[in-house]
Amino acid sequence: MESLHDPEAKRALRRQLRRKRSILSRHEQRQAALNLCQQLKRLPEVQRARRISLYLPVNGEIDPTPLLPWFQKRNVDVYLPVLRPLSANSLWFVAYHAHTPMVKNRFGILEPDTRFAAHRRNRLPAWALDTLIVPLVGFDAQANRMGMGGGFYDRSLAFIRRGGPAPALIGVAHACQQVDTLPVEPWDVPLTAVASDRAVVRADKKKSRP
Template sequence: MDARSTLRQSMRQKRRALSLQQQATAAHKLLTVIKKLPGIHKSKHLAIYLPNDGELDPTPIVQWCWKMKKNVYLPVLHPLSHNRLWFVRYTRRTPMTRNIYGILEPKSPYRFIRPAKMLDVVLLPLVAFDEQGGRLGMGGGYYDRTFSFIRQYNAQRPRLIGLAHDLQKVKELPIESWDVPLSCIITDARCY
């Protein structure tokens, strides 16, 4: 097992070990930190994920976005393009289904897709992170492939923000050439 796989396994165990109360407290603290983020109030189109496998729960952020009349989108596995994501509008009435990984995503997404380049902010889950903005995901490369245009064309939009529990921070991550850098990483404690 390589260093990234070993770290991935260790960090996933740590975040899954958090109690429901710890998860709920972290989710509400996260919302407080997000609300203070420069530019977040001007953003109209935000992509967010639904938590899985002990990920920091952004549900309070989703509810706040709806209250603020922001458009919320969820990642959906792209049915035609290998290992890429679509972003589909998400409301309280969106019918949901489980994808091949058991993660909830909007069912029948074709009418409400927003191109990745047209999103203002993307909040994405992390398995581990470092203070230099390095991100370790689940290993599928979905976000890196979907947002490779940011690195290729030095695009300023969307703003990619990683979400993680503070306990997922490591000193330094092994970074690969295909890793798309994040604007910042937000935990239940602070913004890096």
């Protein structure tokens, strides 16, 4: 079997896993999203968060946005990742609410308008967030994450590898995106846990909760 440290092998696995989630029906996607959100509501890292980042799904990604009314009732401030202007593959985290002006970025993903995001009062540095809910392409039983390959989260959260206070990182995916094992690269930022529509896998891998 080809090593997943090989770039071509990783690209092939990404294609395979993206295909798996893309063939899910609209009903399956909706049910998976609701199941995921029930898993997330039980996590202490989500329950205690007052400032949380999530994402708007594209290309079959599992949808965390059914959590938005629950966050609103709990007076949780919600932020979205925004491609940072004039910076290579890194992110801002920008306030998101009903009146946030939205535009499509170069990947066709809706995000808060750059002019809105540029005002410091509308964004937070990553270290000031309590919890980030992050998309992934693949994961394993040790909560290792395979992202899209652009390194946006790894660059934006590189400070976590240096130690000190840091937000909790919760990866989310469809259960069909789990694989036996993934390689860990030196630049990978470790997740706290991965939640799918079926279970939660903790990075300490002592147990997964159905």
